[in-house]
Amino acid sequence: MEFFRCPSPDTCNVILDGIDLGPNRDGSGELLTKQCYAGLHTITLLCPDGKRCSPLQVMVEIKDTGPTAPLEVAFRCVGSIAA
Numbered sequence: 001m002e003f004f005r006c007p008s009p010d011t012c013n014v015i016l017d018g019i020d021l022g023p024n025r026d027g028s029g030e031l032l033t034k035q036c037y038a039g040l041h042t043i044t045l046l047c048p049d050g051k052r053c054s055p056l057q058v059m060v061e062i063k064d065t066g067p068t069a070p071l072e073v074a075f076r077c078v079g080s081i082a083a
Contacts, residue, residue: 001036001037002036002038002063002064002065002071003033003034003062003069003070004033004034004043004072005032005070006034006073006075007024007031007072007074007075008045008076010047010077011024011025012045012046012077013045014043014044015045016034016041017042033070039063040061041061042057043058043060044056044057045075045077048077053075053076053077054076054078055075058073060073
């Protein structure tokens, strides 16, 4: 198994290859580490309150990671979707 995290200022839902893996942070705001199989993946974050994430999605190869050294795929929430 491989491991990754998606830091962003807000708590967002992590979408891996179209599958919702739940929030990127726990109830106390700590980043959660997600698991996946090694390989090329598309990661998207769904931001709260009508915001959109930047970048909209990332295609990244996840390999050679571990639970204590996950790959970090950073996003930020910006403006509203209508903007």
